[in-house]
Amino acid sequence: MKLPIHLAWGVSIFIALQWVGMVNCPVKGPAQTTQLHIGLYARSITEPAGRKDSETTLNFLLKELLAAAKKQHRFNITDIKAILFDDIDGMRAALLLGDLDMIVAPPFLISKYFKRDELTMGFAGVLHNGQPDSILLIARADKGIASVENLSGKKILLLEDDELTEVFIDYLCLKQFKKSYKAILSAVERQQKASHIILDIYFNKADAGVVFRGAYELMAGLNPDVAKKVMVIESYPSKSRNVSFFRKDYPYAKEILVLAQTSFKEDARTKQILEIFRTSGLYPFNVEELGQFDEFYVDYQKLRHQAGLLPLTRK
Amino acid sequence: MALKPRSSIFIRVFLLFGFLVLGITLFFAFMAIPMQKNAFNQIMFTQADTISRSIVQASSDAIISKDYGFIVEHNVEVLKNNTRIFYVLVSPSTGDKILVLQKKWRLLDKVDAKLQALEGDQIHYEILSYENFNNVYHFVYPIKFSGVEWGWLHIGFSTEQYNQSIQHMYDQIIYIIGISFLIIVIVGYFFARWIARPVWQISQLATKVAGGDLSVRSTLQRRDEIGVLSDSFNSMVGALLQSKQHLQNYNQELEREVIIRTQELAELNKSLDKKIQEEVAKSKQQEALLIHQSRSAAMGEMIGAIAHQWRQPLNALSLVQQNLQLRFEMGKLDSEFMASNMEKSSRLIKKMSSTIDDFRNFFKPNKHLELLNVQQVIRSTIDLLEAQLKNHNITITLDCPENIEIIGFSGEFSQVILNLINNSKDVLIERTTPNPTITVSAMQNQDKTVQVVVKDNGGGIPAEIFDRIYDPYFTTKEEGKGTGIGLYMSKIIIETNMGGVLSAANDKEGANFTIKLKNKPAKRLLNRLP
Structure with missing residues (x-):
């Protein structure tokens, strides 16, 4: 069965839940019943598979794991469910209504659309070498693009439905050229997968692109010639493409976080799953760390203003 | 007297059963090997063909639009999700070739000569070594769109699973043979025992019967031929016992009869001796009588002969006498005539006398x-x-x-x-x-x-x-x-x-x-x- 990236989140969370059950239930006596509804931003997680397939697979896997966890740890989360959202506003509404206990979405969108007091603690995945999954501006080496200033008139590839990467290239162009990237670049095309962007640049179908470091390193690892022909021009230290947060007052949030941080490293299956996605582990991610994206967005708005562009709206 | 058989039914049945079952097992096992190998080959081919078609179908747009990024990405995914595939080599008729391995890929200027030799109009597969992979099931699939030959898709499959399947098959055959052998030993033992034991029991009983013990009986209770044999044996021994008793009675009667007969014979012998003596005496008498009769008959014949013999001299004597009388009456009887007739008479009388001598000699x-x-x-x-x-x-x-x-x-x-x-x-x-x-x-x-x-x-x-x-x-x-x-x-x-x-x-x-x-x-x- 194909295991898309969002399942890593689900599986990781669920393994953590198993640990919670194992730790809590025997000590506390009678098992408590609760729910864990996970909301996932579909546009950022359905990269390898279809939306509906991802949701079905994730729910199936979560329920199967829940049944196993119940037997082993008297873990009484009786209702576990993964819900995909195409609309970030809808996901926020569900969280506020208590229909969701956890959200998984790009940090830039969470910083942009969620208030800080609606959330509490969360996870962020990091790359194999411990580096954050940064956003990279890459370009083909033989195209003479050594910096942003060489982008003028070039064809660039961007990730589809990824607001941060678009803001990032726009930020760079505004900063360098005082103009939006649409006015600087000769052509802008969207690709669903970052790896595809890298390969298109490698095969000379585009001049530059914006991707995540994880994808770049993955492709460079598969073919070292990619790293030679496709160079990194700029980067933005985004922690991860997706981060997760529990809703405020979710009772097991702290325990799940602790277990995810400690036990995941010991669990062979978890490590195997994370290895597939070039993620060595899940680390706690505080709500306060969203401030980096707030600041970046503020700077971006300023640059837009300086370039005479209308500011983007934000909740 | 205990009779020792020259060979054992148990051993023979056991060995026969064993060799039969083992032979059938081995026959079917070794019949299955080529069939199974063929089936595995067919499975390999079908899998390779299916995967090749799938890759070509999924990449068809990319191939036509020369979206090599998609081709690489798709095949990386294919290899990531199928560890049995060692490599995929996309070989367009012109341009760079894309070799995708597990966790790496690269472009090639040209295809290895031995792989290029496999590129043709038809699907081809061969076991070869390539890129440090040995015993690779190398499958070459020609890529055509609307009759136009675009290139070839080379896929290297691991034969490990095939080998494992073959090995597993051999293991299963060995396992089956082992189990069969165990079954043969156990079932064969009980089967041979089931066959041989009643025969042995009846044989032992028959030996006792042969030794004269007719009190033995078979206790076997079965509904098959052995049961019938057991019943027949018991009936036979019963009949033997009855016959023996009859025989003993008959012997006793015979002995009595023999004694009586012996006495009678002794008496008969006595009378027989007497009769023989009497018969011998009678026979001697008859023989003597016969000889006497014979002699008498001969004597009769002889007398007849003498009678004839004497007739002529008697006639002669009569004539002599008549001559003498005639001469005397005629007065011519002289001494010379007398002497002559006397001499003649004497001669005739002598002859007659001689006849009597002969007769007497004959019968003396x-x-x-x-x-x-x-x-x-x-x-x-x-x-x-x-x-x-x-x-x-x-x-x-x-x-x-x-x-x-x-x-x-x-x-x-x-x-x-x-x-x-x-x-x-x-x-x-x-x-x-x-x-x-x-x-x-x-x-x-x-x-x-x-x-x-x-x-x-x-x-x-x-x-x-x-x-x-x-x-x-x-x-x-x-x-x-x-x-x-x-x-x-x-x-x-x-x-x-x-x-x-x-x-x-x-x-x-x-x-x-x-x-x-x-x-x-x-x-x-x-x-x-x-």
Whole structure:
């Protein structure tokens, strides 16, 4: 069965839940019943598979794991469910209504659309070498693009439905050229997968692109010639493409976080799953760390203003 | 007595069962190997074909639009999700080739020559080594769109699973054979025991029965042939016991009967001895009587012969007497005539006297062996019969050298010659044979045996009576003319008393009776010489 990236989140969370059950239930006596509804931003997680397939697979896997966890740890989360959202506003509404206990979405969108007091603690995945999954501006080496200033008139590839990467290239162009990237670049095309962007640049179908470091390193690892022909021009230290947060007052949030941080490293299956996605582990991610994206967005708005562009709206 | 069998049914059944089951198992196992290998090959081919079609179908747009990024990405995913694939080589007819391996990929200027050799119009596969992978199931799939040859898709599959399947199959075969062997040992043991044990039991019981113990019984209770055998065995032993008892009773009865019979036999023996003695005595009497009859008959014949013999001299004497009387009446009786007639009368009387001597010699009770001149004995016998034969115009000739001698009883030998001549005479007279002739010849053979043949021309002995001519009291003569003991006694005399052989045969003229006598008689006869 194909295991898309969002399942890593689900599986990781669920393994953590198993640990919670194992730790809590025997000590506390009678098992408590609760729910864990996970909301996932579909546009950022359905990269390898279809939306509906991802949701079905994730729910199936979560329920199967829940049944196993119940037997082993008297873990009484009786209702576990993964819900995909195409609309970030809808996901926020569900969280506020208590229909969701956890959200998984790009940090830039969470910083942009969620208030800080609606959330509490969360996870962020990091790359194999411990580096954050940064956003990279890459370009083909033989195209003479050594910096942003060489982008003028070039064809660039961007990730589809990824607001941060678009803001990032726009930020760079505004900063360098005082103009939006649409006015600087000769052509802008969207690709669903970052790896595809890298390969298109490698095969000379585009001049530059914006991707995540994880994808770049993955492709460079598969073919070292990619790293030679496709160079990194700029980067933005985004922690991860997706981060997760529990809703405020979710009772097991702290325990799940602790277990995810400690036990995941010991669990062979978890490590195997994370290895597939070039993620060595899940680390706690505080709500306060969203401030980096707030600041970046503020700077971006300023640059837009300086370039005479209308500011983007934000909740 | 315990009988030890030369071979065991148990062992034979066990081995037969074992070899049979093992043989069938091995046969099917080794029949399955090529089929299974073929099936695995087919599976490999089908999988390779399916994956190739899937890759080409998924990448068709990318291939047409030369979206090599998609091709790489798709094949990386394919390899990531299928660890059995070592590599995928996308080989367009022109341009760079894309080699995708597990966790890496690269562009190639050209395809390896050995792989290029596999690129053709049709699907091709081969086991080869490539990119440090050994025993790769290399599958080459030609990529065509609308009849246009775009290139080839090379996929290298791991044969590990195939090998594992083959190994697994071998393991299973070994396992099955092992299990079969175990089953053979266990089931074979019980099966052989099931077959052999009742047979062994019945065999043991039969051995006891053979040893005389009829009290044994089979306790086997089965519904098959063994059960029937057991029942039959019990019935047979019961019947044997009953027969034995009957036999014992019968033996006892027999023993009693034997005792009675023995007593009766003893008594019978006593009376039998007596009877035998009586019969012997009677037989001797009969024999003596027979001899007496024979002698009497011969005497009668002889008297007849003498009568004929005397008739002529008596007539002569009568004539002499008449002449004497006539001369006397005529007064011419002189001394010379008287002397002449007296001499003539004397001669006739002498002749008659000689006849009497011959007769007396013939019948004298001479029981001593003596050296006989065959010619003399035969001549004197013929002389006795000569007148009688002349009377019937029968010519008798004697052909016998003078010097032939034999040892025997002269009276008995004469009697034999007399019987044979008389028989010939009677036949010649009875059959009124023209020119009746009797020839008596004697000769000495080179082996010193003496042969005497009495031959006539009377037509011979009829075939229907040939075997009976020596039987006592058998005769073809009219009643009162023959006694039927002549030839019988002649045979007894020649063969028993003189150690010779008397045989009869016919020739074209008549009967031939041949007497063969040894020149030197047997020792037992010589001992009887005076």
